[in-house]
Amino acid sequence: MAIRDFKLLLVGGWDGLKRRHQCWFFNLRTHQWILLRETIPSGDVEQSPAGLSSHSLCPISADSYVVTGREGSVRFQKRFACIFSVKISEAEGEVPKYEYARVSHQMGSRSGHSSHYAASFCRGRKKSPALLMIGGRNEETIDSMPLASFSNVQTPNYDVRQKEILYSVKMKLNSIKPAFRIHACVTVDNWIILHGGLVFNKIRDNVLGDSLIIYDSNTSRWYTIKISAGKSCILKRFGHSLASINGKFYILGGSQSDETIISQMVELVIEN
Secondary structure, three states: OEEEOOEEEEEEEEOOOOEEEEEEEEEOOOOEEEEOEEOOHHHOHHHOOOOEOOOEEEEOOOOEEEEEOOOOOHHHHHHHOOEEEEEEEOOOOOOOEEEEEEOOOOOOOOOOOEEEEEEEEOOOOOOEEEEEEEOOOOOOOOEEEEOOOOOOOOOOOOOHHHHHHHHHOOOEEOOOOOOEEOOEEEEEOOEEEEEEEEEOOOOOOOEEEEEEEEEEOOOOEEEEEEOOOOOOOOOOOEOOEEEEEOOEEEEEOOEOOOOOOOOOEEEEOOOO
16 A cells, blocks of 8 residues: 555455455545556556555555565466556546556565665665565565666655654664564665564464564664563554654554454654
8 A cells, every 4th residue: 555645545455355456546535435447558468467465565656666476376476477567647537547567577475575665775886776575475585676677766755753763873783584474664765664573484472563673775784673662552463554753653553363453553762
């Protein structure tokens, strides 16, 4: 899901019957849903995904997004592709439109992961914009995709106050193994902040949330910040949301198990 002015953009997902790739707007002013019209370039239906669920959506410009991953085996993802760009077009008096295009770049099979725009990703001598995919598979590595082939790439809006705080505090350098999924995330310029999620290969105590996990795309280093909270605060959760507003983090919703739903919102402030 992404925000476009006063509208929420939803791309694909499981509707209870099948995996969908269609795009929807939800108007926050009128509380109405709008189904966007699909345009297929040159009549090539393979430019659209076969069906999406447990995927991720990342904005790379004002009207362009990148969809990565989906549920399914490695063979399924390689056969039907697992990275697509989607462009949104809006014109006054017309139904909004969307257009998919397959991206030739390949990544590992991922679902329940997160994707992030990194304006200056460094894994060599030269820094450049890239899309980073974290979690969603039982491995320690992250995937990266250069964005040099995309035009009009722009850094998405972020919480400037939070960026100042992250540069001012001392964080514990840690060797993180991002083998988790269905976690919450927010990107603040070059900082990627993760919280919660489910770890692989565990039946008990498999829910995370006691710490914030932070990745600096400028240096490719991982950090952790331990969360101090009262007993009434529910920190361990998955399938939730994380937002950064005016220097504060907000954790909302999620679950602790398949049978529970958390209605509590937690506010976090990073302090030295």
